[in-house]
Amino acid sequence: MSRWLTAVPLTAEAFAPYGDVIDVNGAPDKLINQGLCGRHHDRATLDFGEDGRAGISLFDAQARHLPHKVDMVERHPEGSQAFVPVSGVPMLVVVADDDNGNPVNLKAFISQPGQSINLYRSIWHGVLAPLGAPGQYIVVDRIGATPNLEEHWFKEVFTVVSD
Numbered sequence: 001m002s003r004w005l006t007a008v009p010l011t012a013e014a015f016a017p018y019g020d021v022i023d024v025n026g027a028p029d030k031l032i033n034q035g036l037c038g039r040h041h042d043r044a045t046l047d048f049g050e051d052g053r054a055g056i057s058l059f060d061a062q063a064r065h066l067p068h069k070v071d072m073v074e075r076h077p078e079g080s081q082a083f084v085p086v087s088g089v090p091m092l093v094v095v096a097d098d099d100n101g102n103p104v105n106l107k108a109f110i111s112q113p114g115q116s117i118n119l120y121r122s123i124w125h126g127v128l129a130p131l132g133a134p135g136q137y138i139v140v141d142r143i144g145a146t147p148n149l150e151e152h153w154f155k156e157v158f159t160v161v162s163d
Contacts, residue, residue, distance in 0.1 A: 002159040007092060007108035010115055013109075018095040018123045020044040022082065023114035035036070044118035049078040052144030059083075059137040062109070064129040070094055070158040073103050073124045074151045079142025082118040083128065089135035092160060095119055095124030103152050108160045124152065 008014070012021040020043060028038025048054055073096055085091065091111045096103035103124035110131065111117070119125050119141075128137065142148055 002157050005108050005158045005160045006163050007110045007160050010109040010111045020118040021121045047080040047121045048142040052142035055143035057139045059139050061128045061130050062134050063134050068160040070119045072153045076122045077122045078148040081141040084138040086136040089105040089130040089133045090127040096124035
């Protein structure tokens with residue numbers, strides 16, 4: 001048996017409880033490099049806890065397709081996690097609220113060209129899922145000696161479809 005989840009376009013307003021949408025909408029905050037480069041300043045709230053540091057990794061993810069099955073979500077209690085697409089492939093972003101350690105009220109978003117995301121610390125989320133083609137990503141997250149991954153496997157699978 002499957003529960004249905006409809007993916008909607010990723011917007012800053014709808015995604016706000018879970019993290020930041022990182023994009024260049026609007027005018028730059030200031031011009032730099034002799035006025036030839038616009039700086040869209042401080043677009044994400046990065047959080048790496050007391051025992052961690054920021055790390056930059058490269059992820060190379062296989063393509064996913066809709067309908068997409070979600071049988072597991074994960075979270076990182078010790079730090080935020082930002083995903084910056086390098087290859088321009090849209091990604092499916094599944095997030096959930098927390099109810100006493102259990103993910104509830106799943107939501108699904110589809111990123112648009114030019115959008116990246118930063119997931120806040122301890123936000124339940126699905127796995128990296130580029131849609132339609134393989135995707136490469138720069139990932140900025142916590143590097144540290146203590147564990148930073150919790151997984152939750154669902155008894156009933158969710159099936160994500162487009163709106």
